[in-house]
Amino acid sequence: MSEAVADTVAEAVAERFTELYGAEPHGVWAAPGRVNLIGEHTDYNDGFVMPFALPHKAVAAVSRREDGVLRLHSADVEGGVSELRLDDLSPESDKNWTAYPAGVVWALREAGHAVTGADIHLSSTVPSGAGLSSSAALEVVVALALNELFSLNLRGWQLARLCQRAENVYVGAPVGIMDQTASACCEAGHALFLDTRDLSQRQIPFDLAAEGMRLLVVDTQVKHSHSEGEYGKRRAGCEKGAALLGVDALRDVPYAELDAALARLGDEEEVRRLVRHIVTENERVERVVSLLESGDTRAIGPILIEGHASLRDDFRISCPELDLVVDTALTSGALGARMTGGGFGGSAIVLAEETDVDPITKAVQEAFTAAGFTSPRVFEAVPSAGARRLR
DSSP states (O other): OOHHHHHHHHHHHHHHHHHHHSSSOOOEEEEEEEEEEEESGGGTTTTTEEEEEEEEEEEEEEEOOOEEEEEEEESSSOOOOOOEGGGOOOOOOSSSTTTTHHHHHHHHTTTTOOOOOOOEEEEOOTTTTTOOOOHHHHHHHHHHHHHTTOOOOOOOHHHHHHHIIIIIIIIIIOOHHHHHHHHHHTTTEEEEEEETTTOEEEEEEEGGGGGEEEEEEOOOOOOOOGSSSSSHHHHHHHHHHHHHOOOOOOOOOGGGHHHHHHHHHHHHEEEEEEEHHHHHHHHHHHHHHHHHHTTTGGGGHHHHHHHHHHIIIIIOOOOOHHOOOOOHHHHOOOOOOEEESSSSSSSSEEEEEGHHHHHHHHHHHHHHHHTOOOOEEEEOOOOBBOEEEEE
């Protein structure tokens, strides 16, 4: 989002806030969605991930209140202003979109921060259900606004932890820490190499345009919902694998000892598949970091392909639409491709030479038409800035 576009968006959201609440907001903030380059489902296994922020953002105009009332409105959901009392907020009591911002307020207060109420108007361009972390963007933008308005002095990684708790406990979705950290901490022109155990971070330069390449996001338009069970099953299976192997988390299984670890799991075939994906995926993240830091960006393509095969065959969270994107892109000249996000729908990413973008896009769209699938949404993913105040 350019500065000019950011100013225009901030002004529009502020104007709508004033219409709703009868006074100008105390500020306007933005937090982005994310694409995960590599490192899928490793975050809740204390592993490595490598997301970067998108230009697509959740924007919030917010004012502080002192009366224990939270008022919420979204430009993207039909209906008027929702009014909640802070003392009434309780986990899993809300099954609507309001659970995400309300959960952040609950998590802040549970952590001992004196948040006394707020008026909030939200608008987001992060595609919902596309595996691009629309919920994390919503959480982080609210957390950042309240952090400033109530002078909480929390750092980005701390806000991410609280947002994860909001989604885990208040919303009831067992997500890891990656999405919230990416939204809060990414930098423009970089991918974020994050160790999800200690939250140490390295910003890795990732400027594809300068090297004549592009990274496409292909939103299959197949909606997923992490809180409907399959995501939780995978997480529980990973925890079972760690327990059977006697480690705190699958992060602790060395790649060089994977075969021996799998042999120790005996006939636990489903757990074996999950363990194999997590251990090999952590190793893939480290390889990608090494290649990007050495300037050999094109060489990450085959690693993306490996990652998709692992997600499809071992973790079993792909779907026909995602597989069609990957297969079609690769046969049309892509350097690499894989599904990204939680799975069961959502988006795939495609690494391609700049000159191949148009033919690959056309081929994918034609393949979807031939298969009778809903036409996908295709756009370029540009590594962008993390959460910040707009005005």
